[in-house]
Amino acid sequence: MKTLGVIAGREMRLALRNRSILITAAIFAIWFPVMSAFGVVAGAGGDAATIAGGIAAITIPVGIFMGYIFCADAFLREKRDGTIETLLCTPVSLRRLWEGKAIGVAVPAYVMTLISATVTIAAISTIAGITVVTEPLLLLHLATIVPVWIVASAGLIGAAQLALGMRENQILGFLLIFGFIFIIIGLQEVAPGGPGISPVTEGILAVAGIALVAFARFTAGRVTRERIVLTIP
Amino acid sequence: MNAVEVRGLSRSFDGREILNGVSFTVGHGEVFGYLGPNGAGKTTTIRILLGLLKPGAGEVQVLGRDLATDDDARAKVGVLFENNGLSDRMSATANLAYYAGLYSMDEPAERIDDLLALVGLADRRDDLVGTYSTGMKRRLGIARAILHRPEIVFLDEPSSGLDPGAQRMVRDLIVELSRREEMTVFLNSHHLDEVQRICSSVAILAGGRIRAFDSVANLTGARDRPAVTVTLADPDDRAGASGVIETLPFVAGCEPDGRGLHCTLSDPGATPDLITALVGAGFRIEEVRRSSRSLEEIYIEHVGSAGGGA
Structure with missing residues (x-):
């Protein structure tokens, strides 16, 4: 477990030192919720629960995109410059390396997503004059569902970036992001009561998120050292 | 192990x-x-x-x-x-x-x-x-x-x-x-x-x-194939010296090398005997240098000067 903390801690420190990635993440964290706030208010009218559902629907895609941004620094950069080859020669198992990096990506991505959610709530409160911050399901959503989905997406994107060549990664990165967003929208549509926030919707998202974390672990377990080394540019 | x-x-x-x-x-x-x-x-x-x-x-x-x-x-x-x-x-x-x-x-x-x-x-x-x-x-x-x-x-x-x-x-x-x-x-x-x-x-x-x-x-031959390069005071003596050297039992080969002769020895400890034989035959020696092949020569021999990549 000690090495897990060493790897995750290093990725977090490096993320905080990468000015270009932080600026990209900050712009997205502010621009996207502000632009979405008008649509959420217009669609929900004055109903606080429906507005909370709109905010919940925004936060997971934001979190996934944040994970994608930070994955580029943690997984892809080390593959591009070849550092990953040295890391694979340490006594750390490939799974532990992947886990540490995924956590190191997920934590800053989650922090940026919470900042984004705060901006969204502030923007909607300003536009609609409604306070939604005290909605318990929204708080539960931000505290549990969002981090699970960020971990799942960061893990899957990271595993793909380790296993694939540079060109395939450019294509697959976007496919994964849109795939995740498609799954979220699909789950919310099939949930009883339709889009919005409800205990059933949150339950479905929680189960799906945990299943995706398990799938990410399974996928990462299939990646081999040879596969990674042979796809280093 | x-x-x-x-x-x-x-x-x-x-x-x-x-x-x-x-x-x-x-x-x-x-x-x-x-x-x-x-x-x-x-x-x-x-x-x-x-x-x-x-x-x-x-x-x-x-x-x-x-x-x-x-x-x-x-x-x-x-x-x-x-x-x-x-x-x-x-x-x-x-x-x-x-x-x-x-x-x-x-x-x-x-x-x-x-x-x-x-x-x-x-x-x-x-x-x-x-x-x-x-x-x-x-x-x-x-x-x-x-x-x-x-x-x-x-x-x-x-x-x-x-x-x-x-x-x-x-x-x-x-x-x-x-x-x-x-x-x-x-x-x-x-x-x-x-x-x-x-x-x-x-x-x-x-x-x-x-x-x-x-x-x-x-x-590089430093151990199994010892060799010396003998530089003569008068380069014109090379042919005569070579004739003397080739009669010595501990010399495996002798070839002209610049102003001197490159001699491959079958006995690693025979350099003093080689010098004694040449001086005894009246040749004036300017320098005797132990020589060996460089790794580069070995490499070129095995790989070829073009690189010989796979």
């Missing part, structure tokens, strides 16, 4: 044979040079030894273990690839501390201080590695590779991309580390001069096969 054992190693990529029945061993404490032209399969061999690639056929063992499946065994191995394995956005100290964490080292601060002093980077320890020169990064990379006191260290082209001064510094560092840390060094290089200076044994790889594998002394 040898530090490295390779038996019948073969490997292909997309139907192209890179290694074909490669076999060699490296003893404990040796500085071993693995030579070959670009594309010969040197890095592929190292990657297979380190467990990063699977062998197509054959067996490899490092310290008696298979690094592909044995995570703990990798703690006894150090490695330096061309990129040094460092983050430009971290200081030298932070980079080494990170690897100390990966190797679960307890209290690594003193070791880090020692190594930074050894590689001459103590005064730049807190600077970001991105501000370092290529030579400084390579020195820090070497410190990183031996941080956890490995029993064997693999150095893949450690002098590549360095200016002559930095190459010499790295070469001296490898010799110093081998002596001080008592570790086996597996040096993958095509700098023949570097290998001849610091390695005790070498293997030459070309076309996917080992073309030569022996100690440097044996390969």
